[in-house]
Amino acid sequence: MSKIKLGVIFGGESGEHEVSLMSATSVINAIDKEKYEIISIGITKKGKWMIYDGPVDKIESGEWEKIAEERIQENPEKYSFSVIPVGGNNTKNLKELVDVIFPVLHGPFGEDGTIQGLFEMANIPYVGAGVLASSVGMDKIYTKKVLERDGLPVGPYIVLMRSQLENMDDTVVSIEKQLNYPIFIKPANLGSSVGITKAHNKEELIAGLKEAAKFDRKLLLEKHIDGKEIECAVFGNDNPKASVVGHIVPSHEFYDYEAKYFDDGKSKMIIPAPIEDKYSEKIRELAIKAYKGIDASGISRVDFFLNEETGEIYINELNTMPGFTKYSMYPLLWKNTGVEYSDLIDKLIDFAFDRYKEKSR
8 A cells, every 4th residue: 555645844934933843843753654655845934845855853953944955956856846736847746746734834824824725726635724714713813703703702802903003102091991901912813922922011011012013913912811721632623522621830921932842841731730620621612612613623722711719711712733742732632632642643634634525525
């Protein structure tokens, strides 16, 4: 039986480029080489796509780019390809290279529906949510709007446009009338907590607004919610399943980019979360409802806040392509539910083929 040609795409143009390199390294190392032929494709920060068949350990360090460039120069025919079919030349296209794609990409141009649309045009099965769900899941504001319309619990928030910061004094007054400190300030379309700050006063609020505006024209401001940070992994298509839930204990004031990826294990992930069963079951139920609410498929992680004193549960956000290193929360949640890392990859690829067949009917 011939191997399945699996395209693993990593890198990308977003601020989460380095996270993608870490995730892809873990995925490639864990894939069953007897079952899959791996075609690794890296995307540089400038958006250049390159086939990479060098050492896997050079991906995370970023050295893969130099190696891939050298191989293109040495053998352009072997290493050149087009993403979608191009008439009038002999260049291979992506559909000829792979049977299915695992886009281990995070952030804009990776999990926001843009590259998913490209795969749809190229008529290639791919792991993860489709165009619409990816777009909604990437945009924290629209995620909340969709969840609200489904009657699901989200915390108090307001939306700002970057242009409103030109009248900073008036904008700050308006914010302070609507939300009490502390306030979280977030770019609407980034993940891994990039560009997020927590403001305790006016000065920190202004600094946080300016920081978030570096990354996006749309800004989300949220009232701080007292409670535990709880996460739940979901996979599947029309009949999704939810994992056990986990609790994040950040080493920083909140679980920011540094805490997630560079704090040498000081942040803690407690799985299963030390909460009452009634809360765990409710969170798992809400995770599946949120997943279905944005029409997700394949994979997502749903993040919550739980206040055990009041019993209140709020959905914070959905991540349609969560961090995927062996030590990331998503695979660890499934490991503690009985699904090992390599088996999880297999399942996600199966979901990709199933979704493709369903759409092709």
